[in-house]
Amino acid sequence: MKKQINIAIVGLGQVGIFLYNEINNKKKDIELKTGRKINIVGISAKNKNKKRRFKINKKIFFTNPLNIIQNKKIDVLFECIGLSDGISLRVVEKALKNKINVITPNKALIAKHGDYLSKLAERKNTNLEFEASVAGGIPILRTIKEGLATNKIHKVFGILNGTTNYILSEMEKTGENFNKVLKKAQFLGYAEPGNPKFDLNGLDAFAKVRILSALAFNNLISKKKCIMEGIEKIDIKDIKIANQLNLRIKLLGISEMINGKLFETVHPCLVGKNTYIGNVNGVMNAVITQGKPVGESIFQGEGAGPGPTSSSLLSDLLSILRGNKKYPFGISYVKRKIVKPFNNNNYTNSLYLRFEVKDKSGVLSKITNRLAKFKISIKRIIQTPDKKNNKATIVIITHKTSEINSKKCLSVFRKDRDILQFPTLIRLY
Amino acid sequence: MKKQINIAIVGLGQVGIFLYNEINNKKKDIELKTGRKINIVGISAKNKNKKRRFKINKKIFFTNPLNIIQNKKIDVLFECIGLSDGISLRVVEKALKNKINVITPNKALIAKHGDYLSKLAERKNTNLEFEASVAGGIPILRTIKEGLATNKIHKVFGILNGTTNYILSEMEKTGENFNKVLKKAQFLGYAEPGNPKFDLNGLDAFAKVRILSALAFNNLISKKKCIMEGIEKIDIKDIKIANQLNLRIKLLGISEMINGKLFETVHPCLVGKNTYIGNVNGVMNAVITQGKPVGESIFQGEGAGPGPTSSSLLSDLLSILRGNKKYPFGISYVKRKIVKPFNNNNYTNSLYLRFEVKDKSGVLSKITNRLAKFKISIKRIIQTPDKKNNKATIVIITHKTSEINSKKCLSVFRKDRDILQFPTLIRLY
Numbered sequence: 001m002k003k004q005i006n007i008a009i010v011g012l013g014q015v016g017i018f019l020y021n022e023i024n025n026k027k028k029d030i031e032l033k034t035g036r037k038i039n040i041v042g043i044s045a046k047n048k049n050k051k052r053r054f055k056i057n058k059k060i061f062f063t064n065p066l067n068i069i070q071n072k073k074i075d076v077l078f079e080c081i082g083l084s085d086g087i088s089l090r091v092v093e094k095a096l097k098n099k100i101n102v103i104t105p106n107k108a109l110i111a112k113h114g115d116y117l118s119k120l121a122e123r124k125n126t127n128l129e130f131e132a133s134v135a136g137g138i139p140i141l142r143t144i145k146e147g148l149a150t151n152k153i154h155k156v157f158g159i160l161n162g163t164t165n166y167i168l169s170e171m172e173k174t175g176e177n178f179n180k181v182l183k184k185a186q187f188l189g190y191a192e193p194g195n196p197k198f199d200l201n202g203l204d205a206f207a208k209v210r211i212l213s214a215l216a217f218n219n220l221i222s223k224k225k226c227i228m229e230g231i232e233k234i235d236i237k238d239i240k241i242a243n244q245l246n247l248r249i250k251l252l253g254i255s256e257m258i259n260g261k262l263f264e265t266v267h268p269c270l271v272g273k274n275t276y277i278g279n280v281n282g283v284m285n286a287v288i289t290q291g292k293p294v295g296e297s298i299f300q301g302e303g304a305g306p307g308p309t310s311s312s313l314l315s316d317l318l319s320i321l322r323g324n325k326k327y328p329f330g331i332s333y334v335k336r337k338i339v340k341p342f343n344n345n346n347y348t349n350s351l352y353l354r355f356e357v358k359d360k361s362g363v364l365s366k367i368t369n370r371l372a373k374f375k376i377s378i379k380r381i382i383q384t385p386d387k388k389n390n391k392a393t394i395v396i397i398t399h400k401t402s403e404i405n406s407k408k409c410l411s412v413f414r415k416d417r418d419i420l421q422f423p424t425l426i427r428l429y
Numbered sequence: 430m431k432k433q434i435n436i437a438i439v440g441l442g443q444v445g446i447f448l449y450n451e452i453n454n455k456k457k458d459i460e461l462k463t464g465r466k467i468n469i470v471g472i473s474a475k476n477k478n479k480k481r482r483f484k485i486n487k488k489i490f491f492t493n494p495l496n497i498i499q500n501k502k503i504d505v506l507f508e509c510i511g512l513s514d515g516i517s518l519r520v521v522e523k524a525l526k527n528k529i530n531v532i533t534p535n536k537a538l539i540a541k542h543g544d545y546l547s548k549l550a551e552r553k554n555t556n557l558e559f560e561a562s563v564a565g566g567i568p569i570l571r572t573i574k575e576g577l578a579t580n581k582i583h584k585v586f587g588i589l590n591g592t593t594n595y596i597l598s599e600m601e602k603t604g605e606n607f608n609k610v611l612k613k614a615q616f617l618g619y620a621e622p623g624n625p626k627f628d629l630n631g632l633d634a635f636a637k638v639r640i641l642s643a644l645a646f647n648n649l650i651s652k653k654k655c656i657m658e659g660i661e662k663i664d665i666k667d668i669k670i671a672n673q674l675n676l677r678i679k680l681l682g683i684s685e686m687i688n689g690k691l692f693e694t695v696h697p698c699l700v701g702k703n704t705y706i707g708n709v710n711g712v713m714n715a716v717i718t719q720g721k722p723v724g725e726s727i728f729q730g731e732g733a734g735p736g737p738t739s740s741s742l743l744s745d746l747l748s749i750l751r752g753n754k755k756y757p758f759g760i761s762y763v764k765r766k767i768v769k770p771f772n773n774n775n776y777t778n779s780l781y782l783r784f785e786v787k788d789k790s791g792v793l794s795k796i797t798n799r800l801a802k803f804k805i806s807i808k809r810i811i812q813t814p815d816k817k818n819n820k821a822t823i824v825i826i827t828h829k830t831s832e833i834n835s836k837k838c839l840s841v842f843r844k845d846r847d848i849l850q851f852p853t854l855i856r857l858y
Binding site for chain 2: 018022026029030032033131137138139140143146147148149150151189276279287291292293294295296297298299300301302306307308309310311314315317318319324325326327330331335
């Protein structure tokens with residue numbers, strides 16, 4: 001690799017602009033660690049004149065990011081736009097085709113087009129790096145690809161979305177409801193002000209699960225529809241009841257090989273307050289790997305914000321500047337397997353079920369009879385009357401049962417007039 | 430790098446023999462991930478005929494490890510003997526001089542001769558890798574060198590010795606005393622049967638602290654005498670009292686830049702039971718880094734045993750087979766700095782002091798007066814009489830004070846006939 005390296009940054013949002021500033025500040029340190037002189041020669045964003053946290057050099061600004069590739073000799077391009085398709089895809093594609101190394105924190109793009117783009121990168125003998133796409137400042141992809149490279153990993157799971165973890169922690173701490181805490185999260189910059197949907201509904205975490213699976217199990221990215229639930233339906237009531245039960249609600253992303261089949265999911269879980277994962281609070285992310293012979297390893301760090309993201313983006317840059325050529329997913333595209341998906345219906349868990357019912361005799365027995373019919377045995381029942389409104393809340397913790405069984409069992413309550421709303425279901429971890 | 434790679438393993442103790450077996454089992458996986466075919470062509474140990482967990486190929490056995498280098502074309506040599514000098518040093522030295530890549534879990538060797546050996550490796554354009562020397566299965570060195578490469582780290586600390594962490598956890602759990610639990614640890618293979626001294630007195634953890642400092646702060650390995658205390662003097666009494674105070678005793682290794690000066694230490698600490706570090710129990714290791722812009726990151730995994738160690742040794746092997754050339758300490762030898770050491774006398778902590786005293790009037794006031802004279806203010810006192818023996822135990826938790834001050838203050842009690850033994854001091858974290 002040559003001594004002088006030209007860099008382009010496409011997208012100057014929160015992450016892009018922080019990165020721009022970091023690179024300019026750390027030129028000397030990077031030269032010390034890699035022997036290369038770096039220089040940002042092209043930047044691009046939607047709006048040239050938008051007010052930004054750090055001042056940009058407008059002389060190197062391009063309105064159309066594709067023109068940077070056309071007009072400048074770029075060695076490394078950072079894609080920080082963040083779309084799963086569109087201009088994000090076009091920029092990365094064009095860069096790789098021109099043998100320009102690409103670094104991106106864009107999990108949506110990688111989860112959707114990672115196989116195609118990694119194939120392209122490999123064919124062009126060029127690097128495509130995306131450490132920052134999963135778990136912000138935690139170098140978890142590098143750890144799986146390199147640090148734990150020869151272990152047989154059978155499970156990777158954790159808290160992969162800082163926004164939802166902040167909201168759940170804050171709801172518990174303040175007793176405030178979801179909407180109020182969401183507004184606070186938006187004000188603090190932890191949730192997107194415009195459309196926070198993809199954080200809240202689990203899609204962001206799910207993209208990360210897909211990427212982790214591909215790395216941990218050396219498979220092509222699965223396209224299968226999976227159980228994906230977000231936190232939008234988590235009621236402050238559930239958080240308070242969980243608290244009484246010495247439990248806490250966390251949005252977990254899980255990827256696991258079960259009897260040689262791949263199971264991927266994202267959903268809220270009830271976890272013990274005295275467990276490790278139960279104590280990862282606020283915007284923190286945590287990833288847990290289980291493998292042989294290494295055993296269980298835990299990686300925790302800040303999962304959101306431009307600082308941690310930028311830390312990972314620069315680790316990718318250093319890897320490239322040090323001359324490392326790498327397969328984007330650890331092994332060659334042609335060696336990555338198509339894995340069989342696990343049947344979601346067979347996913348089994350203990351369940352937390354909350355029923356809001358009319359406070360009249362026979363309702364509880366109606367529920368317990370229905371559960372018995374489906375052989376769902378009950379571990380614990382807590383009934384709390386609300387005399388004033390002639391209502392009651394019944395919480396049932398069940399023993400383990402399968403998805404399909406619980407779904408069938410609960411379906412009947414959709415039409416029951418004594419059951420005031422469809423029961424809330426949260427899986428226990 | 431050529432397609433066919435010859436490997437030597439020197440030292441066939443617990444780690445060496447497990448590694449030997451792993452390499453033979455994972456040849457295919459390693460070829461898949463690196464494109465290289467590997468072959469063990471030379472092994473060496475003290476005793477050819479010793480009973481081992483896995484069978485060895487005696488045809489490739491060398492009594493003198495130096496002869497492997499002489500007689501075989503070796504590409505990668507694993508040093509698994511574990512001495513800080515002697516034959517360990519001679520083998521590594523000779524290998525590097527012959528441009529043979531070296532991988533070792535030997536923290537004693539690296540902490541003592543790492544600067545010299547890394548210089549040698551660099552001059553020969555050869556790799557010297559030692560991921561397994563710190564925190565077993567946690568790829569923490571790689572993470573600092575690569576994953577967090579451009580962060581300004583100011584502190585690295587954690588539980589770096591699995592043996593002592595097991596002993597402390599087990600003492601708390603069973604209420605048994607140090608010697609009894611040590612025997613159990615030896616029986617289970619967590620502590621060396623012959624001479625467990627270097628684990629117990631903190632030296633093992635200290636070697637790891639030195640290596641972590643060198644990586645995190647880009648300095649040459651410090652040779653300065655530091656505060657190093659082991660767990661040999663931890664009494665079951667202290668563990669029980671800590672328990673009542675909702676605290677737990679952990680042996681921490683700490684490396685920190687304080688006002689541009691390097692502070693390194695290993696000593697037992699009292700940590701809160703509800704803190705993260707307070708819940709890392711058994712043989713687990715944990716390393717916490719604090720840096721900018723990434724914030725605090727936590728890495729936890731099994732710290733002892735041949736499985737995790739072998740996981741790290743093989744990650745080093747894969748890095749070499751993938752053709753990565755690396756500076757052993759992240760940056761070139763000539764760029765590593767000599768840092769000024771922090772003055773240990775100025776290290777400040779809240780203290781836990783346990784006095785065993787004669788149960789007579791005036792003793793407590795003698796102690797408190799002495800503390801007051803040295804401006805050590807008291808946060809909490811717990812006095813427990815032992816009427817039968819006419820004794821009492823006085824535990825004092827102080828506000829923060831410096832090492833030199835507490836040392837001077839306590840010195841007087843060495844000769845006091847009312848104080849039955851020199852007070853036990855444990856620092857609060």
